[in-house]
Amino acid sequence: MFNQPLQLGTLTLPGRVLLAPLAGVTDVAFRRICAELGASLTYVEMLNSTAVSCRNKQTLKMLARDPTEKILGVQATGRTPESVANAVEFLDAHGFDTIDINMGCPVRKIVGSGGGSAFLKDIKRIAETVKQCRAKTAKPLSVKCRLGFSREEMNIEEIVDAIVGNGADMITIHGRTRACDYSVPVDLPMIRRGLDRARTVAKKRIVCVGNGDVMDFESAEKMMRETGSDAVMVSRGALGNPWIFRELLTGERQRPTMEEWADVALRHLDYHEQCHGENIHSARQTRKHLIWYTCGFPRGNRLREKLNTIETIAQARELVREFARSLPKNYRRYDENEPGAKGAAHDPKHDMDRQLDRGVGAEGIAPDAVE
């Protein structure tokens, strides 16, 4: 099911499990780990079109790509159709394989400056933006959106018409409105309504993707079945759990052994160091990933406290190794018999508050997500 290839414009994806662009999360290191465990497509974190046009130094750094990343997408948002289209032109020339326009980000600063979810209230601007971007790239062009700005203003069909009618190759619908936080379950019938509409109005083949609450094989399979999507986009479900991609591809629940867990966590640190170097800022960036990795183990709390203080990658490695030694090699993550190591669906990250929802965690919003 998820391991069937998927044709996205000129691009052939090896499967149907996509890793969402996640501000502050989907850097080179995390993307490589997810791709190794089966993600069919990964994206750079959302970029602001103005920052792209100004060739902002921080933004250009975020465009880094590892040679092992054979297929890589990128996402941008912005206020004017011209600004987003110029960013698309630049990102196309930079060599990205597919470009997504963010029309769903709920962060106040982004919406206030006309990007992300602000589009949902302005159908003409959606249409003009997609049209102008289409004119700038022959590569697969997509849009990620929500169901509407609020429950009262749910206008997914209009949104879809403007996106698909102007030549997008793929649409991803996150089944919540801008006003919903994660306590509201994803609305699968409304995603279905949007995706059905996309297929009806499309003049060419359109790839339809469902997003929201994909946390394991069951929820991914339900997303596909109930929305008729061609693929799923995984977001929070991948935080600290890149094994979710293998789970979706194989249909088998993944409960990595301590040994497998440590291998991936240490490899993530290696990739992180290769990309960001060994320094305090780089080490601090790894904290949130490592904290997410510790979910599903007994005594994880104690480790999390220590991880919150690391200042070098070497310290992070030592803590991971020390923790791995504290449990038997064949101990499996998410052991239901173990108090304090509940199933993946109970991970605290799934109850993220609205701050983290927007990629605005303790470290603040990704620098170039702000105009």
Ligand SMILES: Cc1cc2nc3c(=O)[nH]c(=O)nc-3n(C[C@H](O)[C@H](O)[C@H](O)COP(=O)(O)O)c2cc1C
């Ligand atoms: C930390 C974090 C950062 C995010 N950054 C982005 C982003 O840069 N671009 C985007 O389109 N969505 C972003 N999102 C939203 C997710 O892609 C996704 O639409 C949302 O979390 C719903 O999916 P889920 O319920 O499976 O997590 C972010 C979400 C989180 C938790």
